[in-house]
Amino acid sequence: MKGGAKVVVEKHRHEGIFVARGKEDALVTKNLVVGESVYGEKRISVDEEDGTKTEYRVWNPFRSKVAAGILGGLDNVHIKPGTKLLYLGAAAGTTVSHCSDVVGPTGCVYAVEFSHRPGRDLVNMAKKRTNVIPIIEDARHPMRYRMLVGMVDTIFADVAQPDQARIVALNAQYFLKTGGNFIISIKANCIDSTVPAEAVFAREVKKLQQEQFKPAEQLTLEPYERDHAIVTGSYRVGKKKSKD
Amino acid sequence: MSSLRNAVKRKTHKERSQPAARARLGLLEKKKDYVLRARDFHKKEDAIKVLKTKAAYRNPDEFYFGMEKQRTKDGVHQARGDESNKYTAEELRLMKTQDVKYVGLKASMEAKKAEKLRATLHLVGADGLAEEDESDDEMTRGGGAGDDDDAASAETKELDPRLKKRLEKKRRVAYQLLKERESRAAKLKMMTSEMAYQKEVQSARGHKRKIKREKDEEDALPGLAHLKKAPAQFKWKRKRLK
Numbered sequence: 001m002k003g004g005a006k007v008v009v010e011k012h013r014h015e016g017i018f019v020a021r022g023k024e025d026a027l028v029t030k031n032l033v034v035g036e037s038v039y040g041e042k043r044i045s046v047d048e049e050d051g052t053k054t055e056y057r058v059w060n061p062f063r064s065k066v067a068a069g070i071l072g073g074l075d076n077v078h079i080k081p082g083t084k085l086l087y088l089g090a091a092a093g094t095t096v097s098h099c100s101d102v103v104g105p106t107g108c109v110y111a112v113e114f115s116h117r118p119g120r121d122l123v124n125m126a127k128k129r130t131n132v133i134p135i136i137e138d139a140r141h142p143m144r145y146r147m148l149v150g151m152v153d154t155i156f157a158d159v160a161q162p163d164q165a166r167i168v169a170l171n172a173q174y175f176l177k178t179g180g181n182f183i184i185s186i187k188a189n190c191i192d193s194t195v196p197a198e199a200v201f202a203r204e205v206k207k208l209q210q211e212q213f214k215p216a217e218q219l220t221l222e223p224y225e226r227d228h229a230i231v232t233g234s235y236r237v238g239k240k241k242s243k244d
Numbered sequence: 245m246s247s248l249r250n251a252v253k254r255k256t257h258k259e260r261s262q263p264a265a266r267a268r269l270g271l272l273e274k275k276k277d278y279v280l281r282a283r284d285f286h287k288k289e290d291a292i293k294v295l296k297t298k299a300a301y302r303n304p305d306e307f308y309f310g311m312e313k314q315r316t317k318d319g320v321h322q323a324r325g326d327e328s329n330k331y332t333a334e335e336l337r338l339m340k341t342q343d344v345k346y347v348g349l350k351a352s353m354e355a356k357k358a359e360k361l362r363a364t365l366h367l368v369g370a371d372g373l374a375e376e377d378e379s380d381d382e383m384t385r386g387g388g389a390g391d392d393d394d395a396a397s398a399e400t401k402e403l404d405p406r407l408k409k410r411l412e413k414k415r416r417v418a419y420q421l422l423k424e425r426e427s428r429a430a431k432l433k434m435m436t437s438e439m440a441y442q443k444e445v446q447s448a449r450g451h452k453r454k455i456k457r458e459k460d461e462e463d464a465l466p467g468l469a470h471l472k473k474a475p476a477q478f479k480w481k482r483k484r485l486k
Contacts, residue, residue, distance in 0.1 A: 006411060008403060023414040024364040042364055060363045071366055223367060 009046050009056055014070060015080040016102040018056060020044055027067050028056035029101035033128045038097040039063075057101065061224045064095040065158055065185040068224035069232075075217055076232060078154045078181035082106040086152040086175050088139045088167065089113065089159040092121035093132070099156070100132045107131060110149045110175075114138045139167050142174040149175050155235075156183045160190040165204055169211035178236045182213060188227040197227040205231060212236050337447055344439045351432035358425040365415075365422055441475050451481035 007022035020026045028044060034055045037043060042058045061067040070077055079085060081104040090096045090111035100109045111126070112135045113119045119136040126132040135145045139159055142149075152175050157168045168184060176182070186204050188197035197220075205215050208231065215233035262272040273281075315322045331339070403411075445452075456477035 006407065008411070019368050021368075021415075022411050023418055025368050025415050025418070026364045026366050027368060058364055061366050062359075062362060067366075071368060 007044050007046060009044070009054075012070070014077050016104065017059075017070060017077075020056060020058070024058070027059045027061060027071060029059055029098045031055040031057045032101050032104070032131070036128060038125050039092065039094045041094075057098070059098045064098065065221060065225065065228065065230060066095055066099065066156065066183070068221040068228075069183070069185075069219055069230040071224070072219050072221055072230070074219055074230065074232060076181075078183060078232060079103065079156070083154055084150065084152040085109045086149060086155045086171060087111045088155065088157040088171060090118075090122050090134070091158075092118040093125040093134070095158075096122065096132060097125055097129065100129045103131060105131060108133065110135060110152065112137060112139045112145065139171060142171045146174055151175060151177045152180065153177060154181045154183065156185075158185040160187045162191050164191065165207035165211065168208070169213070172211070172213070172235050176235050180235045181232065182208075182235055183230065183232045184208070185221075186229045186231065187225075188229070197229070201229045201231075208233070214238070337443075340439070340443050340446070344436060344443055347432060347439060348436045351429060351436050354425055354429035354432055358422060358429050361418065361422045361425060365418055438475070445476075445478060448478075448480065450483055452478045453481070455479045 007020050007024060009028065010019050010021060011017075012019050012027070016029070018028045018030065020028045024042075024044070026042075031043060037057065041060060043055055044058065045053050045055045047053055059067045061071050066077065066079070079099055079102050081102065083103045084107060085099055085103060087096055087099060087109055090113040093111060093113075096109055096111045100107075103109060109132045111122055111132055113122050114137065116136065119134070122134045123136070126134040133148060135148055137145045139157075140163075155168060155172055155176050157164060157171075159167055161167060164184065164186065168182060172180075172182065184204075186201055188200040191200050191204065201218060201220075205218065208215055213233055213235055214237055215231050217233070218229055218231045221228040221230060259274075260272065262269065266272075271277075454476055458474060458476040
């Protein structure tokens with residue numbers, strides 16, 4: 001086959017996410033900063049009909065739980081163009097960069113990470129992406145960064161801490177709008193390694209329900225991660241409780 | 245009656261030893277010593293007799309090409325160098341270490357390549373490409389990944405069916421390659437640990453005792469059942485090290 005490998009990029013069911021079909025068989029997002037790879041991922045450039053070039057970045061589900069969830073078949077990812085997203089546990093910002101691709105210039109990603117070393121990579125990534133606001137702070141204390149973060153549409157949490165549900169609830173109280181959405185990635189080992197994963201997931205979901213979250217779906221990330229689940233849902237919907 | 249007589253302690257006869265005057269001749273030979281000596285002598289005598297008859301009846305025209313390479317030294321035939329003792333124990337240990345390191349290197353290379361390939365193959369859509377089960381036991385398939393993916397450009401619309409078919413084939417090949425790489429990496433990793441274990445056991449000092457035999461495990465990779473064995477367990481005798 002002459003003329004190099006051909007790639008076809010199709011739209012995914014979810015808005016702002018694409019699928020590259022060709023020799024590659026990959027989930028991709030439209031690159032916001034053309035010509036730059038964030039963590040050494042592959043880029044695919046495609047010629048449009050009007051002669052312009054669009055660049056896509058490959059989103060590896062083996063490294064990103066959001067991508068794994070999307071490929072696993074989540075009904076609703078709640079991350080789309082224009083979304084304001086609070087991302088807890090951003091690490092080096094690999095997934096954050098893809099989220100920033102998805103939400104686009106009209107959206108915004110507040111990326112919270114506590115450790116300094118991955119935080120440095122995160123800050124460097126955010127320098128090139130104007131819609132990412134890096135916050136190097138403990139997600140357990142949303143008070144400390146309340147001046148930086150506005151109301152958000154969606155919270156994503158991948159903090160892998162035993163008190164994950166509490167952390168998410170605290171942040172949701174401060175920043176998540178009523179009727180907003182949450183996505184939580186649960187690593188069973190990090191919460192309780194002595195009981196089976198399913199029991200841990202069920203327990204976490206129960207904790208979330210007590211905190212005014214309304215889980216809508218739960219999905220294990222099986223081919224991509226072991227003993228991980230992703231839970232999505234909404235916050236403070238339906239009948240309002242009398243207290244609070 | 246006889247049993248009673250046996251019970252009575254009788255005089256113990258001492259074996260006669262070499263008189264002091266003849267001590268220079270060594271131990272005094274007894275019948276049983278003589279028997280052993282004679283039997284050994286006759287065995288040797290018989291062997292010599294056999295060789296002598298063989299030499300007498302030999303065929304002077306017998307020839308093998310191997311004979312041309314044979315040499316004698318001072319009339320004694322020099323056997324071909326015995327290969328088994330070519331290396332010293334120290335050298336053998338070093339060689340084994342290098343083997344382990346090399347296989348380990350190859351294992352990590354293979355794992356890295358598989359990971360790189362997996363980064364662009366995400367099992368998108370349920371077209372069952374990844375689930376296709378083809379036997380891929382061969383380890384010898386050339387490792388040419390064939391990276392020709394530099395300029396990846398394409399049109400988004402109206403694909404002609406031939407191109408579509410080609411793309412599908414490429415994708416299938418890529419998945420097959422990934423599967424092979426992954427299984428190869430797993431096998432190599434297993435081999436590394438097995439070799440490292442053997443080296444450890446071999447080079448460990450001190451007195452050891454086997455406390456558990458090696459045992460087959462049930463889920464062995466095809467063709468590698470011998471590697472999947474749970475290794476034998478040893479216990480070393482405790483020894484105070486200054």
